Amino acid sequence: MAEHYDVLVVGAGPAGLAAARAVASHGARVGLIDAQPRAGGQVWRYDVRQPAPRAARQAIANLRGVELLAQHSVVAAEASALRVETPQGSKLLSFGSLVLATGARELLLPFPGWTLPGVTGAGGLQALAKQGWPVEGRRVVVAGSGPLLLAAADTLRKHGAHVLGMYEQASPASVASFARQLLAWPARAWQAAGLRARLAGVPYLPGSFVRNAHGVDTVQRVDIDTPRGVRTVECDLLAVGYGLVPNTELAQLLGCALDDAGKHPRVQADALLRTSVPQVFAAGEACGIGGQAVARIEGAMAGHMATGHSQAAQALLPRRDRERRFGALLARHFALDPRLHKLADDLSTICRCEDVRMGDLAGFTDARAAKLATRCGMGACQGRICGTALAELGHFPRSGARPPIFPARLATLAGLATLSSDDA
Ligand SMILES: Cc1cc2nc3c(=O)[nH]c(=O)nc-3n(C[C@H](O)[C@H](O)[C@H](O)COP(=O)(O)OP(=O)(O)OC[C@H]3O[C@@H](n4cnc5c(N)ncnc54)[C@H](O)[C@@H]3O)c2cc1C
Known part of the structure; x- marks a missing residue:
């Protein structure tokens, strides 16, 4: 009832x-x-x-x-x-x-090393820190795109992290144009100015993106493509998200x-x-x-x-x-650089829930066929990470949603009128 x-x-x-x-x-x-x-x-x-x-x-x-x-x-x-x-x-x-x-939710894009422990989304690490996950004294690289990078860096600093830099993929010209137009929204401009003031001393580099993350059991260093060439930064954590x-x-x-x-x-x-x-x-x-x-x-x-x-x-x-x-x-000023679509190689994991690599998807033209053959998208996140990344990379069009959209008990599934034998 x-x-x-x-x-x-x-x-x-x-x-x-x-x-x-x-x-x-x-x-x-x-x-x-x-x-x-x-x-x-x-x-x-x-x-x-x-x-x-x-x-x-x-x-x-x-x-x-x-x-x-x-x-x-x-x-x-x-x-x-x-x-x-x-x-x-x-x-x-x-x-x-x-x-x-x-x-x-955050858009996460694959690149070599993105599944190493210590690599998270920018908002993801912000959420972990807010919930009490210890970041105090840890060296963090924040990267990706959009205003969330600044908000995440600010939270991380308040929790004692040592933020080494913020690497924004949008070009310097695009970020400068965004900042000028922000003045039409005075409350937001004021908020952004406050954030920048609190983050004084933390480098902010537009036109930059993480190419690789290296480490054995955890991330230890990252290669960052900047307008002045590739920069390698040693760190304990990498927080990288490409918008929402x-x-x-x-x-x-x-x-x-x-x-x-x-x-x-x-x-x-x-x-x-x-x-x-x-x-x-x-x-x-x-x-x-x-x-x-x-x-x-x-x-x-x-x-x-x-x-x-x-x-x-x-x-x-x-x-x-x-x-x-x-x-x-x-959306206009933080549009993603097409070079980000080419970072992952065939050995890069795309579906971390089911351990599927980019190369495993070769030859599939629709998400459903790829899912049935490789289990890509069939894990706990139900394709929220890999399906979204694949859509961004232009691999497959978005596939439809099926119940349950979040993990549920077997007893719940058994009672779902909308669950067909195809979904089980
Ligand atoms: C990880 C992350 C961090 C962010 N941090 C900042 C920040 O620091 N500063 C900032 O200005 N903006 C931040 N944003 C942007 C933020 O999303 C928006 O500014 C604002 O929170 C949007 O409000 P909303 O009510 O539309 O959605 P949200 O705030 O996202 O709220 C949606 C809620 O719906 C719930 N929900 C969704 N589906 C279901 C379901 N099926 N069943 C039950 N509950 C469900 C979720 O649990 C969530 O609490 C962040 C976004 C993300 C993804």
């Missing part, structure tokens, strides 16, 4: 928190679901050492009337209901309306149309955040990368829409459009 909510919100990051608050303000019963033990999403992830920023404290404290369903992973979707996995077992939750605020891609798997299970214009799809939503499925709304980075400001505004809009208050949503439209323009600015 399903527990019923007027509105369910999936994702308790900035978008989901704002959505749930907006729903509760209209007196509807709302459940706010997140796989994590605490609300906050990626940007406001709980930090064992640092107090949360004021906006995060306010958003998390201000949840009167919202039922927070933490440690609930949505693994499958049925008509007007979600199957969730919890530490105690699985549950079916039904909804009148649904808001998808499932956020984004929207999490669309749950939207796919629900049958929502995706915007496939780029290599990485996003949930298609109209100006008022309606998806192609009636009573399903989407907000924040699931609809495209844009940062926490747009996530908060869209979350509130989606919450109003989910309860039928379209005028309240409409009133936020101008602010939302302005913040979405920032997302477009990011």
